[in-house]
Amino acid sequence: MKNEIGITAKKDKDFQEWYIQTVLKCDLADYSSAKGFMILRPYGFSIWEKIKEKIDSEIKKTGHKNAYFPSLIPESLLGKEETHFTGFTPEVFWVTKTGEENLSEKLAIRPTSETIMYEAYSRWIRSWRDLPLLLNCWNSVLRAEIKSTKPFLRTSEFLWQEGHTVHATKEEAEKEVLDILEIYRMLIEEELAIPVLTGMKSDREKFVGADFTTTLEAMMPDGKALQMGTSHHLGQNFSKVFEIRYLGKDKEMHFAWQTSWGVSWRLIGALIMAHGDDKGLILPPKIAPVQIIIIPIFYGDKSKEEILNKVKTTAKELNEEGLRTEYDLREGYTPGWKFNEWEMKGVPIRIEIGPKDLEKKQVTIVRRDSKEKNQVEEQKVPKIITKTLNEIQESLYKSAQKNLENKIVTLTKYDEFKAAVKKGGFIKTYWCSRNECEDIIKEETGADIRLIPFDEEKISAKCIKCNKKAIKISYFSRAY
């Protein structure tokens, strides 16, 4: 059986191989016969459902509503905003036929939904009463990946949410961009237990069609940055092209201000990389679809019935406390095999119940992260489990935080910079804010500007590349 061998690659020796094995052997995802496309398997999907649940509830609380827009966009509509079109066309999947008929106009499978949504917005928005319009879509988008694909990180189709809002003023839109970034930060740090840096993208790296893009960037254990989500201020770039105008309280017509923002299933990729170990996944309790797995241990048929009973009542008790608990009664597998399987799948806590536990009115609890094993008195189980889950959540965050801190260096000399890029991690440095320097650095080192911090320090330094006066602090890194 494929699972019996477990993960054979070491995380710190062969990170890429370890990642792929973890994805495939934990049944998170699989390749498909459509090249570059990935199947999200039930276990992976259940993690996505948890992430979705949290985001969905946060954005609904703040007044956003869900909707669904067509997956196909006529070429002329996609082309309305020129920089947007130029940015996306190389990756677009084009529909040119239905059945045997050639279409008179090509249709793009949405690479993102700005254009198809904003055409409707221009019809829906008439007056200030219609604002703000706060919509979100949970859907899939397609962008052809010509480079080799990597599950969750680089595939030709991915699941995401895309929010698209319309506001009366520039300031209101600005607030929305930052409010959403803060929702994302909370979700990623508090639920996924992954610390992030937040800031602005450079002009080169911003969303095509945006005034500015804000981003959340995490640092993976292999020293590469991972963009976790982005929130864009679109200014009036689209509203002017799509004629999204409203009658203000001042009885004048105004072009509206817009934002768009999204996170995708790449968050699952981040979870895998940030917390996993040589045995496989380690899921933060808050996002784990199964938080506790109970495994019975039989010796022969002795006390089998009693043990089964105990397993079921313990599961019931924990589920009633809102702790997501399952048990594994499959026959023909040894307890040891099951231990390995559920460890690989990253379930935060394992409970073992055998004859000795029964006798002593206890259960055995094993932590996935530290492997620590403890006997716990029956009546204390829910309390101890709750406490332990919190500890695991905290401990995962702390160790990811340590990884992040260890992987930030501040440098001012280009030679040191080049060496540091090879080593991996964020390099905090100074930059003249000209595209040319950014481009040369990327070409020469493979690192780009991941973010420019919001809090601008007063800078007296020089640009790392050209030695002219630096205007901005920038975090460079190679990235996924």
Add this chain to the structure above:
Amino acid sequence: MKNEIGITAKKDKDFQEWYIQTVLKCDLADYSSAKGFMILRPYGFSIWEKIKEKIDSEIKKTGHKNAYFPSLIPESLLGKEETHFTGFTPEVFWVTKTGEENLSEKLAIRPTSETIMYEAYSRWIRSWRDLPLLLNCWNSVLRAEIKSTKPFLRTSEFLWQEGHTVHATKEEAEKEVLDILEIYRMLIEEELAIPVLTGMKSDREKFVGADFTTTLEAMMPDGKALQMGTSHHLGQNFSKVFEIRYLGKDKEMHFAWQTSWGVSWRLIGALIMAHGDDKGLILPPKIAPVQIIIIPIFYGDKSKEEILNKVKTTAKELNEEGLRTEYDLREGYTPGWKFNEWEMKGVPIRIEIGPKDLEKKQVTIVRRDSKEKNQVEEQKVPKIITKTLNEIQESLYKSAQKNLENKIVTLTKYDEFKAAVKKGGFIKTYWCSRNECEDIIKEETGADIRLIPFDEEKISAKCIKCNKKAIKISYFSRAY
């Protein structure tokens, strides 16, 4: 403002126009610039979310899990099962290019996911231990509609769920087909308050690639049938082509048995048609995103603060009871305008709170279905509301049930049959079970076999068309 005029068509005079106006003016859906494609607007989407929630919870309770499969299917894969391919190709949207590159093999946007899923199933299933495999996908599928489109009922893209299961035996698959049909029936009758007939599709009407198809059919007020969902027994048709085989407990290799089943957003279309009236939507309380709308009535500024307070505390109290309650405090709209708006949107109960209500420690309750208006003492509000919601749910079902009963006739003469088809409704009759008769009837009358009941009566009658010995009872009707 567009809503101010309300719905101008009469449901029993111009049903089609009434339907379209209801869809558009209630903000359920809108057309888009992709021809044949529909936008599901937030209000419509919130109804879809309710439907989804109920189905999702039922199928999870019965052991099914969600997953996501690619939206593009290589032509060769779609073509593996021949009748399936022939059935779907005329409707397929074909991707032939990415960016400027022509693809070496065309990719179909999924019209349904059997082929892309079963290729993966053949890799995942090895032994009886891997069975049953019970997966479901919430996604969108595309089928080019050449005829004119109608929101929710006939569009080139629709949202649905598609379940795909694999079993060790024919009988187990058969049980699955019927279990799912029963889940659908419960949902549709008990939540959507729409009575259905269940039965088998004829060979002509069954799913392309299935051994047999079971169906749920509702009768709309205009006399046309609406297929609400289907559940298919795929036999070994796909497992043989895709080589989905398992090692049995008998140490032999066996081809597996499969089912697939789905319902789509056309259920929302059914809701609109089944329950609406000249004022617009009427939503069954169990599925209504907003069950109670509270509207304050001010006379000048007198007691405004107090009324606002009362509105908010009443809403809070009801929401705490699990009753989905909102209030409408928008300024610049009269109470009468708000009454019309929320009536049109089909919210089951309206609560009015004005100075007189405040004075008498009461609220005014108005039922959307019967328009009945009652004053209710403050402390009795949650109890009376709960009771009234149940009554509305029941009353909607009963009146839909009456519509169904009134629209079934049993006929044995073809002349009468032809006249009855024009009138609308189900015609229960007898049929020789030959495709030829079914085809001629469809050609001559526009009616087809909606279903063949499960409970076979002993038949001594003759075929309605050819007068040969009848084999089956069949329900004919024109349909959406």
